[in-house]
Amino acid sequence: MLLQWNKVYGIIQTMVIVNILALILLVLLIADRMETSMVRAWPIGVGVLMMVLYGLSFFGALKWIDLLGVLFLLTGSVYFWRKDRKLCMEKVCRKICEPSFLVALLFVILISVLVNDKCVSWWDEINFWAADVKSIFYRNGFAAKYENVAPEFGDYPPGTQLIKWWFLHMNPKAFDEGLMFAGYYFLIFSFLVPSLDRIKMKQKVGQVFAMIGWCILLWLFPTTVEAFWVEGSCADLSMAVIYGAFLVEIVSNRPKKYAFVPGLYLSCMSLCKNTSFIWLAFAGVFLLIYIQFIGEKKTFEMLVFKTGNRLMQTLIILAMPVLVYGSWWSFCLLNRRVAAHTGNAIHMATGSLAVPEYQEVLAQSFATAFVKWPLHRYANGLVNLSPLAFLLFFTCLFFVLVAFRKIGKKQGIFLGIFTLVSGVLFYLSNLVCHLTIFAAETQYLEPFAMVSSIERYGAPFTIGTMMLAFEMLSGIPIIKTKKKSDENIWAGAFILAGIFILFTCDYSNGFKAIHGYRGESEKMIQSRKDIVGDEAEKLKAIYPDSKGYGRVLYAKDINNYSWVQNTYISYEMSPFSVMYSAVNMDTVNEQELLALLDWAHAKYVYFDGNLYENDGGKLTDAAK
Secondary structure, eight states: OHHHHHHHHHHHHTTHHHHHHHHHHHHHHHHHHHTOOHHHHHHHHHHHHHHHHHHHHTTTOTTHHHHHHHHHHHHHHHHHHTSOHHHHHHHHHHHHTOHHHHHHHHHHHHHHHHTTTOOOOSHHIIIIIHHHHHHHHHHTSOOOTTOOSOGGGTTOOOHHHHHHHHHHTTSTTSOOHHHHHHHHHHHHHHTTGGGGGGOOOSSHHHHHHHHHHHHHHHHHGGGGTOOGGGTOOOTHHHHHHHHHHHHHHHHOOOSOOBTHHHHHHHHHHHTTOTTHHHHHHHHHHHHHHIIIIISOTTOOBOSSOOOOOHHHHHHHHHHHHHHHHHHHHHHHHHTTOOOHHHHHHHHHHHTOOOOOSOHHHHHHHHHHHHHHSOTTSSOOSSOOOOHHHHHHHHHHHHHHHHHTTSSOHHHHHHHHHHHHHHHHHHHHHHHHHHHTTTTTOGGGGSHHHHHHHHHHHTHHHHHHHHHHHHHHHTTSOOSOOSSOOHHHHHHHHHHHHHHHHHHHSOHHHHHIIIIITHHHHHHHHHHHHHHHHHHHHHHHHHSOGGGOOOOEEEEEEGGGOOHHHHHHHHHHHTTSOEEEEEEOTTTOOHHHHHHHHHHHTOSEEEETTEEEEEOSSSEEESOO
């Protein structure tokens, strides 16, 4: 009984309930203000949460979100209390009890429970995505100058990481890898569940079952074109669903639309990954052309004023991600956070990048992967779409809808041309990157590795295009009956989308992500321990926590230097930053170690089983 009360006290202490209620209240207020459903307002609320966490992170004040949650609940309560209380409560209850919202809420809760035992296993996760969020978790914000735990990925934006943190901080006592994955999937499906709002039926029981079936398809949906999200929590898929949500927001025909919503989506997307500038450019072109020439006049309302000037609407929307993206890069420049590939890109632009001679083999590998290999990498026994097949299929789909007069001619032609042009431009840029920036990574000489890269970096194109296509289909009465109704509209679109998902998805990976991983978790944790070794455990034990987060230089024997082990050590040591240097243990002297400390901008050096500190030009024992 005492243990149970301790658990309850722990939940209250970590403000879990407050945080969840505050987010639900935020979604409720957005839904009320925009006169839309809770699931439509859900991703907007998550986007606002990401922006708030982003601002707090600069000051190491992420834990203030608990206090802000309390204040927001009090303020929100006053907002509703001042209105007609009876009507207000009826409206609140009606909103909260919307079948689409309840099903979506149960869906993300179920996913969070199913992945609770998931552990970090994927290389890129250990290299950055998990190591970085672990640092944010313990620091309650961004690392200071020269304290970044993953120096080779210094300028990678933190948007996805911050939503992971929001889940992680619900257990402040330890870094819980299962909660990290729960936060990742929560972010992804926050931008997919609004499609539940399209399901309309007079019979509520049938509607709920239809929504549950669609949630199962939503889980399988990303596996049609992307595979890495089931193994790790990289930002490519989160960037993809946000890009898709932006496209849907622009083409949707909702009665009230606000300019801050697509601007917010683009701002969130800019914080997902540093390659977001590609998709920001595509989004800007899409927005400009659609608002200027395709969409209806007065498409968007402003937050505090109204304007029918289409150019003004476009500029307001685009200004938001520019400011947010600029703030992140300013922070990176001030704190010397530059990723290795960013440096390669600069060298390529200046003509000083040394490119290997096997470019022809890389080009052949790209061509084979682009034409023949499934986007989800493994054959599923049904339909396996290659990147080329996907591009042609969805380009033709929009033109077919125009031919059958299911969508407007001007609109359909634009969507078809945009899909084709954006797809071709992206894949060409991807090829150029593999022939230059990534040319030294010899794994891309094989088509399997090449298609892995194509599908991962191309996720915003593939996922975004499918979300856009579904939005267009969901407003078309595909099934013809004697009596037209809303049911005729949504049913046909969901049937077509469901058939597409069921025939092209990767069932094995979809199952592995929520259950099949369980047999591998313990083995993976033990494998990580074996790779790290005893010396790294000793370093972790003697590191002077009370002295802050100063960087450590790990001087390793030149005959026992392993960059793979180094990466695993860095993950285990996070939030402490570790750099590595290979030295001759028999000949290295104190002056050489001091020079290496200056090179690494490190405060400590771990050498021959001992930790030393630079004390005015000489090394002293830091463990004492």
